[in-house]
Amino acid sequence: MPVTPLALDRFDRHILDIVQQEGRISNQELADRIGLSPSPCLRRVRALEEHGLILQYRAEVDARQLGYQLMALLHISMDQHTPERFDNFERHIREIPNVIECLIITGQAADFQLKILVRDMDDYQHLLLHVINRIEGVTGAHTSFVLRRVFEHRPVPTERP
Amino acid sequence: MPVTPLALDRFDRHILDIVQQEGRISNQELADRIGLSPSPCLRRVRALEEHGLILQYRAEVDARQLGYQLMALLHISMDQHTPERFDNFERHIREIPNVIECLIITGQAADFQLKILVRDMDDYQHLLLHVINRIEGVTGAHTSFVLRRVFEHRPVPTERP
DNA sequence: GAGATAATTGGCAGAATATATCTTTTTAAT
DNA sequence: ATTAAAAAGATATATTCTGCCAATTATCTC
Structure with missing residues (x-):
């Protein structure tokens, strides 16, 4: 472009x-x-x-009003750091509409940080144990729940470099 | 509303x-x-x-094309968990345009997760050491750099509960 | 189930907006 | 200063928005 x-x-x-x-x-x-x-x-x-x-x-849109009361950050570690493993994980994770963000990060034990929207704890429990944990290569999962969004989606600054 | x-x-x-x-x-x-x-x-x-x-x-907008080459997740821990401390931190953090997201989280050593856009490492170093670390009550800061955004800003699902 | 009531849809007209083309102005370079 | 290039402004046409009213559909009560 x-x-x-x-x-x-x-x-x-x-x-x-x-x-x-x-x-x-x-x-x-x-x-x-x-x-x-x-x-x-x-x-x-x-x-x-x-x-x-x-x-x-x-x-x-307001996720709360759509019934998504809970936001979680999920840190995922993989067994191998090969392109195949990562590609496969990404392909699977893309299919889960509850995962609204997926970042590859450094500086943590984890390789991925996922931002997840679910209706409640049951919903989350199911997603974590029966969907995400079952993706090949996933060895660790650490959850942080979001207590409050102070702000989100702020504009990118536009002043000159 | x-x-x-x-x-x-x-x-x-x-x-x-x-x-x-x-x-x-x-x-x-x-x-x-x-x-x-x-x-x-x-x-x-x-x-x-x-x-x-x-x-x-x-x-x-494309942050890269605006010169923001680097995205970081910064986990901040506070000395006291009082409303005053948190309010004060939030007030200061709102004034920094590079901070595009601020969440209060559980499940980590940290209290806040910030999403930050900067031009380069120098820019980040300055922001961290001379701006954020100087906010009252900040005792810890742990940085994760974002290597790749697999996806971001996905739509909230709309199917019935 | 029939009739009454409320809610929602569709159509239409006037106003506002978008868009393409042309002309004028500004900017930059020689 | 003159020319060429780029960008702004004006204008006309087409599209879209928006409010109003009639027609349709859905819902409730008995």
Whole structure:
């Protein structure tokens, strides 16, 4: 996607600032706020999309109201650190909709950190023991429950380097 | 916001499924996809917004292209577990734009897990030693660097309980 | 199950918005 | 200063949004 790195000026940064918080803002309102007319504003938004600076637009939904009362961070260790093991684990983990994030990390006993949404403890217990622990190569699993989300999904800063 | 829990039918769930992945979809297209005409479709979207089921719309931007090459998970332990200590920490941490997520967790030596975006190691070193470690009450800090994001920001599942 | 009531859908019209094209202005370089 | 290139602004057309009303569907009561 990024043919050329694309130099961002203050208009572009301002657009990114705004759409990170108001993804459905109209182009007219956006143009007003950044101080351009609608045409060049829309052109810039399209360019940011084409260059992959804007990856996608998403609605954030309230997991609680959908019945997902419990969030857990699960640290997973693998027996072997081979690409095959990791690929296989990733393929399996992708199939579990409750796993909303999967990171490969250093600095822990674990290899993966998963962010998991479940309805309750029973739900979690089942997922851990009967689904995740059964994936080949998983030797360890350590759970941290999230007591409170102080904040999540904050915008990426846009000031110059 | 949630006056009444709001019973969700298959149309509502379908809407949530779609807007979680295509936050800027037009109402007409959305209506087409869920199999309703635009009017009731828009009414449902508005109702989901009012009830707080849709919290907000957001553009996801590519942090890498903005110069944030490094993501870290930082586990913070506090000396005292008093509301004052925690409140004070949260107030300070909110002021740091590089911290894009802050969770209070169990199951670790730590009390907080922070998700941090920085440009490079120098940047991280400065943030850790000169900003975060200096917040009152912080006694421990353990860093995990993110080697790879297998996936992030996956949609919340919407099937019935 | 019939009838009444409430809730929800669909269609339509006017307003707002998006989008493509063209012209003008600004910027940069020689 | 002149030219070329890039970006902004204006305008017209097409699309989309949004509020209102009639028609349909679902629900409840007896």
